[in-house]
Amino acid sequence: MDAYRQYPIRLRINGQDRAFDVESTxxxxxxxxxxxxxxxxxxxxxxxxxxxxxxLLDGRRVNACLTLAVMQxxxxxxxxxxxxxxxxxxxxxxxxIDHDAFQCGYxxxxxxxxxxxxVAEGQAQTADDVRxxxxxxxxxxxxxxxxxxxxxxxxxxxx
Amino acid sequence: MxxxxxxxxxxxxxxxxxxxxxxxxxxxxxxxxxxLMKENVMKPSGLVDINAIAGLDxxxxxxxxxxxxxxxxxADTAYHPLVQTRxxxxxxxxxxGASPQLRNMATNGGNLLQRTRCVYFYDVGTPxxxxxxxxxxxxxxxxxxxxxxxGTSAQCIATHPSDMCVALRALDATVHVCAANxxxxxxxxxFHRLPxxxxxxxxxxxxxxxxxxxxxxxxxxxxxRFDYVKVRDRLSYAFALVSVAAALDLxxxxxxxxxxxxxxxxxxxxxxxxxxxxxxxxxxxxxTAFEQAAERILRGxxxxxxxxxxxxxxxxxxxxxxxxxxxxxxxx
Numbered sequence: 001m002d003a004y005r006q007y008p009i010r011l012r013i014n015g016q017d018r019a020f021d022v023e024s025t026x027x028x029x030x031x032x033x034x035x036x037x038x039x040x041x042x043x044x045x046x047x048x049x050x051x052x053x054x055x056l057l058d059g060r061r062v063n064a065c066l067t068l069a070v071m072q073x074x075x076x077x078x079x080x081x082x083x084x085x086x087x088x089x090x091x092x093x094x095x096x097i098d099h100d101a102f103q104c105g106y107x108x109x110x111x112x113x114x115x116x117x118x119v120a121e122g123q124a125q126t127a128d129d130v131r132x133x134x135x136x137x138x139x140x141x142x143x144x145x146x147x148x149x150x151x152x153x154x155x156x157x158x159x
Numbered sequence: 160m161x162x163x164x165x166x167x168x169x170x171x172x173x174x175x176x177x178x179x180x181x182x183x184x185x186x187x188x189x190x191x192x193x194x195l196m197k198e199n200v201m202k203p204s205g206l207v208d209i210n211a212i213a214g215l216d217x218x219x220x221x222x223x224x225x226x227x228x229x230x231x232x233x234a235d236t237a238y239h240p241l242v243q244t245r246x247x248x249x250x251x252x253x254x255x256g257a258s259p260q261l262r263n264m265a266t267n268g269g270n271l272l273q274r275t276r277c278v279y280f281y282d283v284g285t286p287x288x289x290x291x292x293x294x295x296x297x298x299x300x301x302x303x304x305x306x307x308x309x310g311t312s313a314q315c316i317a318t319h320p321s322d323m324c325v326a327l328r329a330l331d332a333t334v335h336v337c338a339a340n341x342x343x344x345x346x347x348x349x350f351h352r353l354p355x356x357x358x359x360x361x362x363x364x365x366x367x368x369x370x371x372x373x374x375x376x377x378x379x380x381x382x383x384r385f386d387y388v389k390v391r392d393r394l395s396y397a398f399a400l401v402s403v404a405a406a407l408d409l410x411x412x413x414x415x416x417x418x419x420x421x422x423x424x425x426x427x428x429x430x431x432x433x434x435x436x437x438x439x440x441x442x443x444x445x446x447t448a449f450e451q452a453a454e455r456i457l458r459g460x461x462x463x464x465x466x467x468x469x470x471x472x473x474x475x476x477x478x479x480x481x482x483x484x485x486x487x488x489x490x491x
Binding site for chain 2: 005025070114133135
């Protein structure tokens with residue numbers, strides 16, 4: 001086996017077709033940060049426990065640290081850099097500002113991508129649902145109340 | 160992680176051929192396998208990505224039962240209308256596990272094959288009979304708060320970490336697998352195993368076999384009065400200390416016609432004692448009967464120090480789950 005074999009892959013990232021040659025061991029997270037130059041997606045625990053690396057894969061929220069880049073050949077990825085519409089922030093981005101939903105900001109890209117996935121899933125009906133369905137994203141600053149408020153505001157859920 | 164060959168076969172036959180290579184393993188969601196590879200706990204020489212195989216991700220009616228594709232994601236399974244209406248206990252158990260992101264990734268087949276979260280299994284700097292047979296088990300006199308109280312062996316006190324599997328055990332699921340020489344069906348009770356003298360072996364799935372789907376028999380009688388109680392150190396996103404999947408079929412006067420009770424977080428496999436369920440049949444649903452069933456289920460339980468509390472906790476959780484299940488079917 002050639003340990004350094006390169007696998008050619010194509011991904012659609014934030015609406016752009018991109019081609020890469022990667023080793024089999026490269027995670028989607030490392031590809032985004034190290035090869036695609038998209039450092040908005042953060043590496044927290046690298047073990048699927050913190051949610052900082054959350055991105056949208058074919059529109060569904062996933063932990064980018066727990067999938068391999070080669071497994072996502074041909075798929076569509078949206079990162080925090082792809083959410084805004086030009087100079088207009090995504091409603092969740094604006095809500096996080098309006099509700100002061102972060103302190104240090106390290107978990108924020110993952111929180112916002114996760115919230116975008118939550119909205120698309122359509123399973124949250126109440127503020128309790130939002131809190132439960134955002135539990136895959138840790139915030140060590142403890143901005144949880146404001147994060148839940150921001151997400152509820154965008155979803156039109158009474159807090 | 161170690162370097163490995165990567166293949167993405169388009170059908171089951173190609174996957175089985177690729178899996179015949181020594182050291183090759185299938186990968187689907189990858190949420191547990193890649194984590195273990197990062198820690199060098201698992202070091203496959205080849206990964207066979209089965210995600211491109213068509214037809215393994217469906218959820219469909221199967222006579223009076225249901226067929227869950229091995230590649231269907233946990234989230235899609237839990238939120239599927241047929242699962243929500245006919246097997247709400249399964250939906251509840253799945254949604255009690257992991258996080259939304261992980262449930263979007265993790266597959267039904269992979270959920271069955273996830274490995275213990277025992278800290279010694281994960282830490283390659285320590286001995287572990289499951290990771291390296293014959294090296295010893297530091298957990299028995301060490302960090303065992305999360306570990307087993309039933310069915311343990313001198314070699315291993317690991318637990319199976321799944322929530323989904325607890326409900327599948329309670330609902331009498333069957334695991335369907337295929338190999339180069341044919342297909343076979345494995346009753347859920349026989350799929351996972353106890354550690355005994357070979358704790359490195361988690362299940363009865365043989366090398367070269369691939370899970371294709373899981374089937375569930377008709378269970379409408381258990382779709383009204385059910386509960387999945389999961390006791391854990393955090394309110395969400397934590398493995399069970401003890402979990403209980405409970406379902407009751409009650410007559411109008413409150414007499415138990417049938418019961419199902421399975422436990423998670425307490426053994427190397429989902430723990431179910433059919434004899435305890437039989438104890439409830441014909442009796443009035445209530446605390447006295449539930450406590451006796453719980454005591455039967457926990458017969459032979461032993462703690463290892465830090466996890467001694469799990470024995471009374473499990474008893475209380477069983478009674479709670481059955482009590483909740485009894486009330487659930489009542490008009491509000």
